[in-house]
Amino acid sequence: MGRKLLLDKAHIEGIRYYDTYRANGGYAAAEKALKSMGPEAVVEEVKKSGLRGRGGAGFPTGLKWSFIAKPEGVPRYLVCNADESEPGTFKDRYLMEFIPHLLVEGLLISSFALGANRAYIYIRGEYAWIPDILEQAIAEAKNKGWLGKNILGTGYDLEIFVQRGAGAYICGEETALLESLEGKRGNPRIKPPFPAVKGLWGCPTVVNNVETIAAVVPIVNIGGDEYIKFGIGKSTGTKLISACGNINKPGVYEIEMNISVEEFIYSDEYCGGIKGGKRLKACIPGGSSVPVLPANLLLKTAKGETRMMTYESLNDGGFATGSMLGSGGFIVMDEDQCIVRNTLTFARFYHHESCGQCSPCREGTGWMKKVLHNIEYGKGKMSDIDLLWDIQRKIEGNTICPLGDAAAWPVAAAIRHFRDEFEWHVKHPDEALTRNFGLAHYADPLPAPAPAAV
Amino acid sequence: MAEEKKLFKVKIDNISVEVEPGTTILNAARSIGGDVVPPAMCYYSKLQGSGGKCRTCLVKVTKGSEADPRPMPKLVASCRTTVMDGMEVANITSPEVQEARKGVVEFLLLNHPLDCPVCDQAGECDLQNLSYEHGAEATRYEFKRRTFDKIDIGDKIQLHMTRCILCYRCVFTADQLTEKREHGVLGRGDASEISTYIHQSLDNNFIGNVIDVCPVGALTDKTFRFKNRVWFLKPVDAHRQCEDPKCCGKTVLWMRGDEVFRVTARKDKYGEVEDFICDTCRFDKKEKSDWIIEGPRKIDRHSVISQGHYVNTVKPKDPLVEVLDGRQPKLLFDIHSTSEVNRPEIDLSKIEGPAHSDDFNK
Numbered sequence: 001m002g003r004k005l006l007l008d009k010a011h012i013e014g015i016r017y018y019d020t021y022r023a024n025g026g027y028a029a030a031e032k033a034l035k036s037m038g039p040e041a042v043v044e045e046v047k048k049s050g051l052r053g054r055g056g057a058g059f060p061t062g063l064k065w066s067f068i069a070k071p072e073g074v075p076r077y078l079v080c081n082a083d084e085s086e087p088g089t090f091k092d093r094y095l096m097e098f099i100p101h102l103l104v105e106g107l108l109i110s111s112f113a114l115g116a117n118r119a120y121i122y123i124r125g126e127y128a129w130i131p132d133i134l135e136q137a138i139a140e141a142k143n144k145g146w147l148g149k150n151i152l153g154t155g156y157d158l159e160i161f162v163q164r165g166a167g168a169y170i171c172g173e174e175t176a177l178l179e180s181l182e183g184k185r186g187n188p189r190i191k192p193p194f195p196a197v198k199g200l201w202g203c204p205t206v207v208n209n210v211e212t213i214a215a216v217v218p219i220v221n222i223g224g225d226e227y228i229k230f231g232i233g234k235s236t237g238t239k240l241i242s243a244c245g246n247i248n249k250p251g252v253y254e255i256e257m258n259i260s261v262e263e264f265i266y267s268d269e270y271c272g273g274i275k276g277g278k279r280l281k282a283c284i285p286g287g288s289s290v291p292v293l294p295a296n297l298l299l300k301t302a303k304g305e306t307r308m309m310t311y312e313s314l315n316d317g318g319f320a321t322g323s324m325l326g327s328g329g330f331i332v333m334d335e336d337q338c339i340v341r342n343t344l345t346f347a348r349f350y351h352h353e354s355c356g357q358c359s360p361c362r363e364g365t366g367w368m369k370k371v372l373h374n375i376e377y378g379k380g381k382m383s384d385i386d387l388l389w390d391i392q393r394k395i396e397g398n399t400i401c402p403l404g405d406a407a408a409w410p411v412a413a414a415i416r417h418f419r420d421e422f423e424w425h426v427k428h429p430d431e432a433l434t435r436n437f438g439l440a441h442y443a444d445p446l447p448a449p450a451p452a453a454v
Numbered sequence: 455m456a457e458e459k460k461l462f463k464v465k466i467d468n469i470s471v472e473v474e475p476g477t478t479i480l481n482a483a484r485s486i487g488g489d490v491v492p493p494a495m496c497y498y499s500k501l502q503g504s505g506g507k508c509r510t511c512l513v514k515v516t517k518g519s520e521a522d523p524r525p526m527p528k529l530v531a532s533c534r535t536t537v538m539d540g541m542e543v544a545n546i547t548s549p550e551v552q553e554a555r556k557g558v559v560e561f562l563l564l565n566h567p568l569d570c571p572v573c574d575q576a577g578e579c580d581l582q583n584l585s586y587e588h589g590a591e592a593t594r595y596e597f598k599r600r601t602f603d604k605i606d607i608g609d610k611i612q613l614h615m616t617r618c619i620l621c622y623r624c625v626f627t628a629d630q631l632t633e634k635r636e637h638g639v640l641g642r643g644d645a646s647e648i649s650t651y652i653h654q655s656l657d658n659n660f661i662g663n664v665i666d667v668c669p670v671g672a673l674t675d676k677t678f679r680f681k682n683r684v685w686f687l688k689p690v691d692a693h694r695q696c697e698d699p700k701c702c703g704k705t706v707l708w709m710r711g712d713e714v715f716r717v718t719a720r721k722d723k724y725g726e727v728e729d730f731i732c733d734t735c736r737f738d739k740k741e742k743s744d745w746i747i748e749g750p751r752k753i754d755r756h757s758v759i760s761q762g763h764y765v766n767t768v769k770p771k772d773p774l775v776e777v778l779d780g781r782q783p784k785l786l787f788d789i790h791s792t793s794e795v796n797r798p799e800i801d802l803s804k805i806e807g808p809a810h811s812d813d814f815n816k
Contacts, residue, residue, distance in 0.1 A: 190505075190506035190531065190534050192536075351644075353642075353643070354642065354643035355642055355643065356620065356639070356641070356645070356646035357507050358506075358507050359507070359508050359509055359558055359561045359562050359619065359620075360509055362561075362620065362643055362644050362646065363561035363562070363565065363644060364561055365643065366643065366644045367561075367564060367595065367597075370597050387594055394553075394557030394558075397528040397529060398509050398512060398554050398557070398558070399509070400507070400531075
């Protein structure tokens with residue numbers, strides 16, 4: 001049974017409310033941080049923990065915090081990125097909905113560490129019911145003296161505000177989020193300057209994901225040294241994974257970052273194996289923007305080692321043989337799934353969500369979608385596959401923000417690993433239209449199903 | 455003794471230059487000049503916050519600085535990236551940059567109609583020049599092009615959104631130069647469009663400058679449209695004492711004979727306006743007598759409008775004289791004495807809209 005740090009109290013009835021949360025050890029970390037540690041010690045503890053940003057990029061949180069500029073007389077801000085819009089990713093929703101006080105406590109500790117007197121939670125518009133839950137938790141915390149003026153008599157003040165987004169994926173990009181928070185169109189800013197120097201209202205700002213901020217609570221509680229023991233190498237602690245697709249038990253799981261991908265997929269504790277006993281075909285391990293991995297590269301790395309649920313292991317060999325842990329949106333596909341159709345679905349999404357500011361993303365995402373549409377609907381040519389490859393190559397790395405990469409990577413990986421499936425679509429346009437898609441055209445057999453329990 | 459300012463040493467395409475800290479790679483390249491200068495479709499040195507959007511100025515930083523020599527992992531927008539001491543940049547020497555730029559040109563041309571023969575910007579269009587230098591000979595795009603409904607934004611400026619490449623220059627111009635926010639970008643992704651708020655008109659006295667900053671033919675001068683091609687016109691520097699204190703009154707008159715066809719601000723060799731001018735100078739002063747002519751304007755560009763104009767032109771030797779053993783060719787007849795097409799009393803620049811045969815039959 002895996003140990004938990006974030007969801008260990010999620011099963012307790014009424015944990016959403018302050019009294020239950022407090023009665024079960026809530027706000028002890030905040031008390032410890034404010035009364036006995038001080039801001040520098042909190043930052044040091046987070047650095048020691050090796051916590052990496054849980055929003056997708058995996059940048060070391062302590063390091064990010066230490067970048068924040070500290071000019072005299074200028075306010076600093078902490079912004080919680082709750083604009084969770086990546087297809088396949090729904091882990092923050094669970095955390096905010098069921099244990100909102102964990103986020104509030106995390107925000108209190110993090111803001112204290114950064115010297116910020118205002119924190120904002122920017123939440124995606126589609127999570128229509130969650131802002132009320134958060135606002136209630138904030139109000140409860142304020143009533144009990146955890147927010148407002150002179151918290152715990154330490155002289156520290158903090159206010160937390162919840163801001164609802166209008167439902168644009170691009171607002172999950174930190175600088176677009178700041179633009180939106182300022183009331184402007186959610187277009188990404190050109191970096192540098194980075195938010196740590198010039199962020200919200202032109203002031204030093206740290207933008208952290210919900211899970212990252214929540215993870216600060218157990219780090220303060222148990223200490224950075226203990227937190228490290230929950231993972232391997234530079235992937236420390238626990239990670240929330242939102243698992244979906246053709247698995248027996250979709251849902252949000254907290255894993256220690258020391259388990260294998262095979263265990264995660266086939267163990268009864270987590271995904272419970274592939275639905276209907278079918279064979280595993282592919283998996284997108286970190287949300288729709290990361291490269292898809294075929295089954296033969298999913299369970300073993302290119303070096304033949306066991307693939308682990310860690311940042312390093314999933315990226316082993318780069319994109320040629322690896323992928324990314326990303327935001328932890330784990331999408332599993334069985335043998336009946338069509339890669340071309342899936343890729344088209346994602347391409348549609350990224351085309352729709354492109355802000356239109358820079359030309360490669362604005363024009364390229366739409367072009368990719370149209371070419372994919374032709375291939376999927378039996379109107380493609382062989383040259384279209386190379387064309388697709390070329391378009392994604394010209395988008396990747398050439399855009400203002402990572403949305404261009406997010407649009408390009410899935411297409412690149414799909415062609416790299418499943419080119420024969422694209423060719424099959426071109427060669428069999430009628431079947432592609434009316435198919436009950438199987439794997440009969442595959443020359444290489446897929447790995448046999450793993451046992452139900454590992 | 456004044457403290458000496460420390461300069462940063464930068465190498466662009468193996469050419470060294472020293473620039474002040476805070477200078478962008480693009481401006482460092484401009485201080486060298488020539489082929490190492492990356493193209494820029496959205497950057498405009500006179501407009502704050504512009505640049506970074508079109509991605510045509512991407513370059514490769516092969517060495518970050520003396521302190522941190524690691525190369526930058528991705529290509530960077532040279533117009534928004536400042537130099538570091540010891541930085542080394544590859545522009546025309548990097549096949550990766552050239553390939554990326556070719557890709558950007560292809561993206562820009564996906565939905566930009568190639569209607570140069572009828573576009574009023576032909577001859578002075580940055581995208582036209584860019585595609586000559588970096589474009590492919592054919593398009594690979596097989597889908598229906600994006601088009602937009604025509605929007606009336608006033609009596610002086612024509613918005614042809616179908617040609618727009620969303621460089622945002624005009625938005626920055628309206629924001630920073632005029633007294634109120636005139637227009638902006640609506641929609642998202644490839645459905646984005648420049649528009650006014652609920653079809654209002656652009657009526658500020660400096661709004662005409664959006665025409666000058668537009669790199670393509672999306673915003674054109676309604677008082678000039680279809681009157682003439684720019685390469686048939688003679689650009690001359692002129693000035694007048696403008697009543698608007700914000701206007702410099704220094705312009706370029708585009709003339710044919712004594713007719714003033716259009717008035718624009720003066721642009722530098724990168725096609726950027728030197729000083730913005732008011733709408734009165736631009737649209738209302740179309741008589742030669744309104745202006746004090748200074749002399750021919752040097753068009754320091756590789757564009758078609760610089761062809762055949764004034765500077766360093768060498769008249770080719772007439773081969774007929776050699777063929778005819780030194781005799782001059784005989785003039786058989788003078789077309790102007792027999793044709794009724796050219797009517798000197800008709801001023802083309804004063805005709806409303808494009809000239810029509812009816813105009814000559816009046």
